[in-house]
Amino acid sequence: MWWQWIAERITLGLHIPDGFLHAPVALLWWLPTVIAVGVATRAVRQSLDDRAVPLMGVMAAFIFAAQMLNFPIAGGTSGHVLGGAFAAIVLGPWAGMIVMTCVIALQAILFQDGGIVAMGANIFNMGIATAAIGGWIARPLLTRNGSFTTNRLWIATVTAGAGWLSVMAAAALTSAQLVLSDLPAAIVFPAMLGVHAVIGIGEGLITAAAVLFLVTTRPDLLQANAPAGTSSARVAVIGLIIAAVTAAFAPLASPDPDGLERIAEDVGFIERATDAPYHMLPDYTIPWLGETPLSTILAGLIGVAVMIGLIWVIAALLRSRPPARS
Amino acid sequence: MLTITNLTYRYPDGTPALRGIDLAIAAGEKVALLGVNGAGKSTLLLHLNGTLRPASGAIVVDGLPVTPQNLRQIRARVGLVFQDPDDQLFSPTVFDDVAFGPLYMGLAPAEAAQRVQQALQAVGMMGYERRAPHRLSLGQRKRVALATVLAMQPSLLALDEPSAGLDPRARRALSELLRALPQTMLVSTHDLALVADVFPRAIVLAEGRVVADEATASLLAHHSRLLQYGLI
Amino acid sequence: MADESLADRALAPASGIAVYDGRVTTWLALGYIFTLAWLPAGAWDALIMAALILWFVIGCGRIGLRLIWRRSLVAWPFALAALTLAIARPGEPIAQFTIGGQAFTVTDAGIVATATVMIKSWLSVQAVMALIATTHFSELLTALAALRLPPLLVMILGMAYRYLFILQDEALRMLRARDSRSAALPNRRAGRNLRWRATITGRMVGTLFVRAYERSERIYAAMLARGYDGQPLTTPPPSLRRIDYVLLIGGSAACIGLIIVAYT
Ligand SMILES: Nc1ncnc2c1ncn2[C@@H]1O[C@H](COP(=O)(O)OP(=O)(O)OP(=O)(O)O)[C@@H](O)[C@H]1O
Ligand SMILES: [Mg+2]
Numbered sequence: 001m002w003w004q005w006i007a008e009r010i011t012l013g014l015h016i017p018d019g020f021l022h023a024p025v026a027l028l029w030w031l032p033t034v035i036a037v038g039v040a041t042r043a044v045r046q047s048l049d050d051r052a053v054p055l056m057g058v059m060a061a062f063i064f065a066a067q068m069l070n071f072p073i074a075g076g077t078s079g080h081v082l083g084g085a086f087a088a089i090v091l092g093p094w095a096g097m098i099v100m101t102c103v104i105a106l107q108a109i110l111f112q113d114g115g116i117v118a119m120g121a122n123i124f125n126m127g128i129a130t131a132a133i134g135g136w137i138a139r140p141l142l143t144r145n146g147s148f149t150t151n152r153l154w155i156a157t158v159t160a161g162a163g164w165l166s167v168m169a170a171a172a173l174t175s176a177q178l179v180l181s182d183l184p185a186a187i188v189f190p191a192m193l194g195v196h197a198v199i200g201i202g203e204g205l206i207t208a209a210a211v212l213f214l215v216t217t218r219p220d221l222l223q224a225n226a227p228a229g230t231s232s233a234r235v236a237v238i239g240l241i242i243a244a245v246t247a248a249f250a251p252l253a254s255p256d257p258d259g260l261e262r263i264a265e266d267v268g269f270i271e272r273a274t275d276a277p278y279h280m281l282p283d284y285t286i287p288w289l290g291e292t293p294l295s296t297i298l299a300g301l302i303g304v305a306v307m308i309g310l311i312w313v314i315a316a317l318l319r320s321r322p323p324a325r326s
Numbered sequence: 327m328l329t330i331t332n333l334t335y336r337y338p339d340g341t342p343a344l345r346g347i348d349l350a351i352a353a354g355e356k357v358a359l360l361g362v363n364g365a366g367k368s369t370l371l372l373h374l375n376g377t378l379r380p381a382s383g384a385i386v387v388d389g390l391p392v393t394p395q396n397l398r399q400i401r402a403r404v405g406l407v408f409q410d411p412d413d414q415l416f417s418p419t420v421f422d423d424v425a426f427g428p429l430y431m432g433l434a435p436a437e438a439a440q441r442v443q444q445a446l447q448a449v450g451m452m453g454y455e456r457r458a459p460h461r462l463s464l465g466q467r468k469r470v471a472l473a474t475v476l477a478m479q480p481s482l483l484a485l486d487e488p489s490a491g492l493d494p495r496a497r498r499a500l501s502e503l504l505r506a507l508p509q510t511m512l513v514s515t516h517d518l519a520l521v522a523d524v525f526p527r528a529i530v531l532a533e534g535r536v537v538a539d540e541a542t543a544s545l546l547a548h549h550s551r552l553l554q555y556g557l558i
Numbered sequence: 559m560a561d562e563s564l565a566d567r568a569l570a571p572a573s574g575i576a577v578y579d580g581r582v583t584t585w586l587a588l589g590y591i592f593t594l595a596w597l598p599a600g601a602w603d604a605l606i607m608a609a610l611i612l613w614f615v616i617g618c619g620r621i622g623l624r625l626i627w628r629r630s631l632v633a634w635p636f637a638l639a640a641l642t643l644a645i646a647r648p649g650e651p652i653a654q655f656t657i658g659g660q661a662f663t664v665t666d667a668g669i670v671a672t673a674t675v676m677i678k679s680w681l682s683v684q685a686v687m688a689l690i691a692t693t694h695f696s697e698l699l700t701a702l703a704a705l706r707l708p709p710l711l712v713m714i715l716g717m718a719y720r721y722l723f724i725l726q727d728e729a730l731r732m733l734r735a736r737d738s739r740s741a742a743l744p745n746r747r748a749g750r751n752l753r754w755r756a757t758i759t760g761r762m763v764g765t766l767f768v769r770a771y772e773r774s775e776r777i778y779a780a781m782l783a784r785g786y787d788g789q790p791l792t793t794p795p796p797s798l799r800r801i802d803y804v805l806l807i808g809g810s811a812a813c814i815g816l817i818i819v820a821y822t
Contacts, residue, residue: 019675019679020639037711050787053710057774060717061719062770065729065766066763066766068729069732069733069763081759112630115682184643205752206756209759209760209763217458377737377738398742406738408738413731414735415735416731416736418761426739430748431748432748
């Protein structure tokens with residue numbers, strides 16, 4: 001039915017299509033994505049060696065398929081799983097990021113779910129952030145001295161919480177990017193976070209059930225990919241993510257319009273702050289050429305070249321190190 | 327009990343699989359559905375519980391038309407077993423899979439567990455409750471697949487080649503089970519011994535049409551017609 | 559419903575000889591989409607030219623504009639979000655309305671922004687569809703590899719594409735099996751409760767995961783059996799022909815032209 005189709009599309013609302021993000025915002029979000037995916041690629045090559053291709057490839061196909069497994073909630077809407085948290089809990093954060101990156105890229109190319117220019121942002125929201133939550137928050141909490149815990153209630157709580165949180169983080173990041181692209185914060189934040197607070201419940205329940213199922217039937221799979229210990233770097237990352245997510249959740253905690261407006265203002269401030277790099281070329285003109293069209297075009301081209309160059313250099317730095325082989 | 331009028335169906339790729347099927351089955355009747363590979367047997371059975379939606383025509387089960395609004399009630403009345411047991415079994419364990427139907431219908435867990443025991447006993451799969459379905463042999467999976475609908479106690483059983491892949495003893499047990507079950511049945515099969523044993527009436531499909539609908543005894547008596555329909 | 563495979567959703571590559579090099583089509587499509595992203599709000603002349611260029615290419619490629627238009631509607635529900643732009647931009651007020659005591663003002667700048675976003679979004683989707691209708695996925699991977707995507711990632715993407723439809727079919731079969739036994743009795747509430755349904759679904763996810771994991775192990779064994787050692791198989795792609803360079807230069811010129819038109 002058409003309304004179910006629309007409902008389903010709205011739950012896919014995390015896949016930002018092209019056209020919505022301002023080009024600088026879209027390019028800006030490619031930066032952390034390229035860094036994370038580059039590091040993840042190296043990490044996966046190190047830990048999995050020549051198993052990486054078949055395992056990561058089939059797992060990406062699995063997440064793609066698992067996203068279709070839904071259950072009716074009410075009134076034509078259905079719960080389903082995004083899968084980033086699950087993938088990271090089971091396979092580890094880096095592998096989870098690689099798997100989700102492939103899923104999001106394939107969705108954009110084959111099914112036009114999510115844009116191409118916006119893919120950097122989409123991968124960051126649904127792939128990097130969700131896998132970070134699954135891999136760096138849930139996994140350390142689920143392992144004791146290098147082996148997976150057996151306390152089912154604890155596993156259920158942590159995994160369900162991580163699933164919910166991953167959807168909320170993705171929704172908050174998506175909202176932030178849309179707001180940076182001039183969509184109204186007073187509508188986008190409450191709408192996105194409100195809808196996904198509910199959708200996240202489905203994610204949490206499915207993630208918990210799936211992990212519990214593995215704990216009973218194939219504990220060997222979980223053990224095979226269990227992390228060693230928690231390093232301080234990991235803890236730092238956890239702190240960072242928690243801080244970011246809490247900041248993003250603030251609109252929910254303060255439902256009164258004043259609170260919303262204040263957030264909108266704060267976000268406006270962030271927007272101005274992130275705009276600064278582009279304002280190195282004031283008003284998109286080159287000073288000595290004056291306010292001519294040529295000046296605007298040149299300024300724009302320089303801005304793009306700087307951005308693309310930056311992304312390129314980082315990518316090159318990440319790949320120039322020889323692959324470590326054990 | 328089951329009335330089908332002028333049912334046609336075309337797969338999304340354009341294959342016309344059913345071209346105007348008419349048939350009626352009375353309560354308690356046991357009917358065999360025969361025909362060569364690709365005749366449309368599976369396609370017809372998939373319509374009985376609304377898995378496929380007809381391009382045109384109507385299906386009425388027990389006075390209730392098969393429509394999107396009635397699907398849940400229809401599925402309580404029609405127990406459909408897919409031809410490929412891997413299409414049927416989706417749960418992590420045999421117990422979970424057989425218990426799914428009863429639990430979904432709202433039976434209490436204890437009652438559902440009892441239904442599971444009965445159903446597994448009926449198909450001779452007691453003791454396999456905790457096994458993973460995809461680790462069973464083909465014949466074992468076929469039997470568990472049958473158990474999953476028996477546990478729901480439907481009034482019409484629509485079975486797609488239930489005896490394929492069974493060993494001789496399991497086949498004899500199946501034949502006895504089908505004879506003993508009180509339900510109305512429409513069962514597709516290539517197994518003429520099973521047909522002669524269990525089903526007094528046989529319907530033959532060819533290229534999506536009913537080409538014969540008569541007493542099994544009279545059909546089996548005519549060697550030339552069996553040859554013509556590709557049944558031997 | 560579960561009876562039609564999602565595989566149908568990916569347009570089948572157009573039959574016949576591939577006239578264009580996959581790298582050229584991929585790069586041009588990406589360039590076109592990036593160009594669109596840089597067009598400012600209200601650059602109607604550039605947007606119209608961009609649309610005409612795209613539709614001309616689609617028409618030349620005999621892909622079927624109608625089919626692409628029909629399928630390009632996927633992006634439209636997100637257009638709801640674009641509507642909010644109409645009230646977000648400062649500008650001449652055009653209309654006002656209140657929802658829940660809060661007043662919203664639709665401005666002219668806002669409407670321009672909304673329309674621009676919708677058109678850009680729609681054209682980008684069509685460009686991707688035109689790309690996958692003309693370019694085989696393996697060619698697309700070659701093009702990405704030439705853009706210096708890590709080889710490991712390219713190989714993983716290829717493997718994911720290979721097993722995508724197989725695992726989707728498996729998921730669809732599981733859903734169909736579950737649906738066909740999701741029954742309701744006349745006087746009883748069906749479906750128990752939300753938690754139970756979610757748990758069943760979670761176990762289906764787990765089951766599918768185990769099957770996929772085991773499949774990846776079999777694939778790994780099969781790859782090792784054929785001498786795979788983790789190194790990417792690099793058959794260097796054929797070098798570009800003159801016609802490819804002409805197309806690339808022509809396409810880039812068109813993109814730059816669009817930018818110039820938009821900003822002057
Ligand atoms: N998913 C599908 N898509 C397209 N065509 C199909 C599909 N499934 C079956 N068909 C076609 O529909 C026709 C009827 O197929 P059906 O599976 O009903 O045959 P059958 O009588 O059950 O055969 P068998 O004895 O081999 O099980 C065949 O021509 C078949 O090729
Ligand atoms: Mg069949």
